[in-house]
Amino acid sequence: MKQSNDSDMGKPPIISIRGLTKTYKGGHQALKGIDLEIREGEILALLGPNGAGKTTLISTICGLVTPTSGTVSVGGKDIIKDYRATRSLIGLVPQELTLGAFDVVIDTIRFSRGLFGMKPDERYLDSLLADLSLLDKKQSMVSRLSGGMKRRVLIAKALAHQPRVLFLDEPTAGVDVELRKDMWKLVEKLRQEGVTIILTTHYIEEAEEIADRVGVISDGRLLVIDEKDNLMNSLGQKQLMVDLKTPISALPDSLKDFDLLLSDDGQRLTYTFDAKGERTGITALLHAVSEAGLGLKDLNTSQSSLEDIFVNLVHNEGRQK
Template sequence: MASIIEIKGLTKSYASGFQALKGVDLNIEEGEIFALLGPNGAGKTTMISIICANVRPSGGTVTVAGHDIIRDYRGARAAIGLVPQELNTDQFERVIDTVTFSRGLFGKPRNDAYVEKVLRDLSLWDKRHNKIRELSGGMKRRVMIAKALSHEPRVLFLDEPTAGVDVELRRDMWKLIGELRQTGVTIILTTHYIEEAEEMADRVGVINHGQLMLVEDKTALMEKLGKKTLSIMLAEPIEALPPELADWDVALKAEGQEIEYLFDTRAERTGVSSLLRKLGDLGIGYKDLNTRQSSLEDIFVSLVHQEKAA
């Protein structure tokens, strides 16, 4: 699949000497949902600001839909819709007016039917004549998304889109993002809610201290770096683990009534079957088994901790 965003050797340094980005290379495919994860200060917002041509890079190149962000600013920016973290819109303007005006800023002809569709999709149509100051925080966030979509962009950046909204609105936005992807819009998402990435993303990038630590297909990442926990509920409690189990990463839980086994997903079949056979050889019976997959959050925390320890 063709790349709609190509980033090569991207750097950003400030006069103070602080390096916000350190040689980032990244291609984002057209039509995918890409989640960019990282702790506060990792460089997520700086990278988005550069791609959207709001901040000038110190080095490297960025193209969006074939347009270089420096040499062809207008072409690149016209392909992008940006929903920033901050709610920066005229609080005394009506919802429909601010969305219509945003469309005109990009030179798009008036299209009342399209604006109505965007507002309906975001559950804003009934609020179209309200002043923005009259809306709740979640509804204001929806207005920002409507503004970003007003000029029919090919790429939509969502910088912490569900920060400060309740669970119901968050779920509604996840649904909307999925529907946008179906229309061919490429979506780049930064979030602190890692379940959002786990729910929606096709690929995941992890950035920390200005460096892109990895970019991976979400499913492949969880298979490669994820762990599983097998809980073995014993038929009879035991006082201590037999020394014969020293080769397995096991722990005794629940006052001797449960053995917990942590294993790599790539060694699932051989490890689990070998452990269960070993328990049988030792005369330890069990009455139930339960497994739990590591979450994307577990993997993210592990990666960040590994970098700190390096």
């Protein structure tokens, strides 16, 4: 597995996961040995296809799922031996909506805060509601709120006790643009306060935008975890699109040694190269193109996105089995 060099090695990780496995009753192994250290204050995005084990991993760290083997510590304490202490450091916005239907918004939030032994703080709770555009719903019954509003309440609940770590499990699945914006503003604010944030998402552009590090989970394994920028540099490829003046029906022999794809209309050559490589081969390619007597109309490059990288990783993993 690829792992970046830890730059702030002096600081202990806020969460440390060693050899974590989970086999559910019925025999399905959802986690197959996860080792992961999460740094205080970072935003970590976990990507992975449906059923990869993301929710299982989060639920285990939060003490909702019992690990089969391995250890997890949060803030230096073991999640099983010191459950109350570790749980109080964590806020969890679960993937599924889980709210008592007959509660009033502010009551459920006060309750969550109290549950973790925090003193009442109405000003903090009001500011939290304001950040989530929920102030006018403060006295509403949760059952009367829309799905998106309920999700906002879940976020407020998760933050009611001012946790040091926030887990967001698919926070933006099925929510509107407005809520996404509110949420990312809030995440940014929390980051500035030093809160560690771990989120799972299927919206890869989101991870690309917001995360410091990105981990990819597939079939219960952490395939890769690295700084987002490193990941994009080391796994990313670039493509050069060469548009020809006159279409060709087949690649000339002299170009067959290049990693080239000819479009169906015969008008575009797509050349894939390693963006990090010392030699891109572009000069040689353009030389060969001109030697072959092909006229150029246009040149463009594109860089693979995190999405391409993700699809490649998960796809290759599937093929190795």
